[in-house]
Amino acid sequence: MGALCVQFNSSVMDETALSLGTIDVSYLSTSADCSISRCKHSSEEWGESNSRPTLFRSATLRWKEALLSRKRPFVGRCCYVCTPQSRDNFFNSSIPSLGLRNVIYINETHTRYRGWLARRFCYVLFVQERDVHKGMFAKNLTENVLNSSRVQKAIIDEASEPSTPGSFVQTDPKAINKVKKKARKILQEMVANVSPALIRLTGWVLLKLFNSFFWNIQIHRGQIEMVKAATEMNLPLIFLPVHKSHIDYLLLTFILFCHNIKAPYIAAGNNLNIPIFSTLIRKLGGFFIRRKLDQNPDGRKDFLYRALLYVHIEELLRQQQFLEIFLEGTRSRSGKTSGARAGLLSVVVDALFSNATPDVLIIPVGISYDRIIEGHYNSEQLGKPKKNESLWGIARGVFRMLRKNYGCVRVDFAQPFSLKEYVNSQSQKPVPAPLSLEQALLPAILPSRPNDNVDEGAEASLPNSRDITSEPFRRELISNLAEHVLFTADKSCAVMSTHIVACLLLYRHRQGTDLSRLVEDFFSMKEEVLARDFDLGFSGNSDDVVMHAIHLLGNCVNITNTSRNNEFFVTPSITIPAVFELNFYSNGILHVFIKEAVIACSLHAIQSRRYRNGTSGASHGLISQEHLVRKAASLCYLLSNEFTVSLPCQMVYQVCHESVERLIQYGILLVAEQDEQEDVSPSLTEQQWNKKLPEPLSWRSDEEDEDSDFGEEQRDCYLKVSQSQEHQQYITFLQRLLGPFLEAYSSAVTFVHNFSGPVLESEFIQKLHRHLISRTEKNVAVYAESATYSHVKNAVKVFKEIGDVIDGCHQELLEERAGPGGWRCWSSSGVKETPWSSVELGAGCEYRGNRHKLEKGKFLSDTKENIPSEGSEILQQGHREAGESLPVEGSNTRLDKV
Template sequence: MFTRNVVDNVLNNSRVESAIVTVATDLDAAASLPGQEHKAISKVKQKARAFLQEMVANISPAFIRLTGWVLLRLFNGFFWSIQIHKGQLEMVKKAATEQNVPMVFLPVHKSHIDYLLITLILFCHNIKAPHIAAGNNLSIPILSTLIRKLGGFFIRRRMEETGDGKKDILYRSLLHAVKELLRQQQFLEVYLEGTRSRSGKPSTARAGMLSIVVDTMCTGSIADVLVVPVGISYDRILEGNYNSEQLGKPKKNESLWGIACGVFRMLRKNYGCVRVDFNQPFSLKVTDCRFISAFIQKNYSCCGHMRSFSRFQLSLLILKSANKSSAIMSTHIVACLLLYRHRQGVVLSKLDVVMRALHLLGNCVNVTSSSNRNGEFTIAPSQTVPALFELNFYSNCLFHVFISDAIIAESESDHPPDGLSSLPLSQERLIRKAAGLSHFLVNEVTVAPPCQTIYQVFHDAVTRLIQYGVLYVAEEDQEELSPSPTEEPWPKKFPEPLSWRSDEEDEDSDFGEEQRDRYLKVSVSPEHQEFFVFLQRLVSPVLEAYSGAAIFVHSLSQPMAESDYTQRLFRYLLTRTERGVAAYGESATHYLVKNTVRTFKELGVLKQRRENEVTTLELSSTFLPQANRNKLLQYILGFTLL
């Protein structure tokens, strides 16, 4: 269970020794003189040893046992229950016992409590405590010592460059410590998102740590690795909410005093239930997923760019699996229904609501009694900006459940809500339009896993909606329908094609030709139409943010610092919300603002320059003509904003 000489083994590694010599030579030109080289190398080696002291945990079973005893009593005050599936843990324990290979746990990241929960659960079920990769923002005096005894080790969130602009090759080489842990058959716990989700949806996957794991296996240092995606769901996160950051305020640095105050504050509240779900461990070397098999086989035969891309796709696959396994909690359901099905309010007799969810959502929900409704209580979402942001956070935990169906519904938006069934829809065009929208919203959600095509996902979604009765096949309408402008593939709308959009379309261009196209109509049933509108509303806040960003881009007349542009865009969207112009107040969250800027850079709307360590944005030559900016806006507005 214990690690052996990790620091010394890493320092004696040939790659690390080479990096130390290189850094010593670069930092001290005198190192090349006789008698001075050893002194410079010794100085850099001391620096490397100091880094490694943070990058290596010092697990203490006795301390974990003591901490577990304390946490169980604290959690009894915080939560109503912590729910785990006994069969899942037995499955993990069996895999850990029978296969003599390291195991890597890859959870979604919702709260700082995630670290403690997984360690406590595994330790209580006699499964080896993992070494936990934590951000160095948690390396706080006193607290860092405790974290390291629980299995935590600290790494930089970003591989910062040195003062002269070069990459920090010394620090990068020291990540060999992770390979050493794997070589010693230790278990790891890695958070692919890198930071806690501020939106309720998974953050963008980062493949850095996973790449190290894959490299360790591909170089033959270890025979195999067992990967365990882990889903974690909270009725209510212990941090309360992230409204401060979503309102554009800088994140507060962690401190021992802040943590102590937070624990005291938590003791006065209850946060409902927590559920932790462990997926079936799978071998990174031998797996049924063709994508991962192909990745392992060609990892070292293809160019570096493709290797990086494959690892990113692998991280997406695992993160999607972990998110899919996360339980849906009562607060998620209530928040979603109130925002997108009963935004104007609903009587309790109509909505079979979980009362404890209303209690947990607190000030985010208004409960009133109406005398003209036989004294029935009406519940409605609070319309304050912080309340909408918080409800949106919990509602987004359901986003992955409905997203493919919702994009299909949104892609039908050429037809007004009062005439949804009046015109037939070409299934092929509907799927292609949905594929275009999903590519446009690539920074908001991953619709298709890497081993499945986007067209197959949407074909399944259409089939599902037909099975629900929401859509039905209009056999009598088989004539050809002319496409509307919004149905045109995105690259054809501008003089300069956006290459990132067309790759998959080319690859799967014959998908629709494999079967006869058919025409669909939306059911006239009030229940089905209500569900169809609900699906459209799920995506509407995101589209409203992007349409606002497309309007705001007209104001960019000269280059502007990216930070200033992002802040001004945020103020613009927030002002629209505060003045009641925006239909969805949650469209002004700061994470959506940052995603719109990122998407517009990837689309080629905005061109990025970096000078004197400042990133500036300006309109690209393609979008300098107002006509093309208007086309961008019209493309977004071509989808319903209900």
């Protein structure tokens, strides 16, 4: 048995398939030289010569796909809560039916000419006919920025700044001229000089290049029509795409160019400011900004640079130019959307506040790749430092791309919405109490709320108005806007074939499966994705698409011939780099099932707790719906650095409640009969849970009419899990999706117990990462992908926030060990005493521990006593499935911040 190699010959692909973006692999090579690192195999391994396996022609599966395939959803609509008016703009009922288009499929029909010569030079003719000219772009940017009052003031302030603290220096004209030269030099890097001729030339080159290493680049015609309608409003447009690859910079400009839409100015990090390459980027509309705005040697803020950047963005908006900003700041190394860095977005909001522009239209953009041109980010996920970009590295990357095929690309433009409308809607909303990690997680830790007076004081300190001049409101507005945009862009991202195959191999068939079974599960998951109103970035028969995805995943997937009915057996590679790469692509589908996965893990946590307490047989296995929802809400907040389950305008509790209702509709959770519920008396734990969730999480009104039926509808009910084998398998699959996250956090907690400090935070992260890698290499870890560097950073961030929770809740808090029952928290007055029971990490991961502190970026360990760990209920499930028990690596702990 040997690995089966598949290679495609795209030169004979059907033209219709190209134009529509469908996948047809009937032309698979049966005997060909495979690409590097793959072996050559004869056609006998496929069965009959020059024919495909009979399993691919499954009549049953084709019948299902013909009759059961769902209609594609239209993604990216505006939020009906925050921007109801924008939701009705640029959209009509015919938009969703316009269908998809392959942008890189160009022939004579896309030009004004016909005939043999037009077919021969269709790319040149197409590019020449695009509407791009110098008058479309900003004029006199540098001079306008330098002459602005804000920049002039910053220049004078910097020229007047004393060389030593406390000394007085009079403003010197020479010093002012020196600072002006410095400002002009900064603007040379910051200001783009767009060249229409170079845009046309680059468009022709990209048509050639993209056709050589992409099968297709799909866009929805209806979405492009909405963008075109937005351009007619004579307002600046801000494109806010997700960031997964360096090709993102060129991709969006190329698509807009092909549809006669003005190229945006692209904000890029100064790490790409490379000779020759930087000149090209500037000519295409790119401008470079510092990754860290303040780079003064003494650590002071660089007010001159900030003023130049602010006025530069403001001037672009004043001249109604389009901007492209990557809110994540850097490419995602995990395959899922990273946290927002709203620095440039805050400048856009401030420009609106200062009336530099009457309004701004925001367009979130989702981008999905079958395979990114970088291939993977294994080096950085293994903890190695990022390599600096260089001209030679870019050249090597281009040559490498020309020798490979990266499959399909899907770009989705969400519906444009008015920033002014969003700001107005936020300013008119009632002022809620700020929901910190303290409020979200502390109720899951303590039997009762530690100090209600503290919470009341926090609410009282809130501003009573939402005036745009209020700094707290401004910060909250920008943060919510960034989260809103990223959530919409992430939801707009289409699910690609490699995402589904990688997910199935990691979390459904980790030990391998028959190819026919994989194809069937692929079809089922495809339908599940569409049923949840997420779109797919591919079309065609499932058997063809699966083989396409396996080919793109390369050495991460092994196919062997079982010599059983000429069937093939598919297994994921178990090496750490291969698992990391599969996890990267698997995370592309995580946002589809994340809400249900949280419910499944919370469900398992409750069941495991009952089993451990010896009450698993009580009440016929019934579970309080309220208990389940609140448990899930706490888990969402604990893992908030990993993913987002709701928009800022939604309550997490409400989203979790709707997810439970959805599982009830699917028949996975069953509502207990009335006579069964009458026999149930709430346990002490469930009674405590009914009081634990802070009011900001609740979606019920305090002014509810007691005589209405609403209270009856909201009465808690009890649920039980369906015993159907299909439903049980689905719940297990959902739990496995979160397995790597919970194992990473649980392992990080156990590492902290045995850790002695102090060390710098960066050194602590490195030690923790080496510990997780070591667990994986020793086959202790259930999920090798739990050792990725991104999990380590997010886990440490959560520990720091939990430290803030405890410090913020009990000011001047003194903590001492108080027997085997847990912690006792003493206030400085000595009056209040709160016993700590075991701390729940997420859904059932519990730990108790010795005293650790986090002080100024350093981890400090005060004591060294070992306390038995309760272990992780969630992860025990995965270990039991693997035939192992969860290893206890040491005592557990809680981090406190001083």
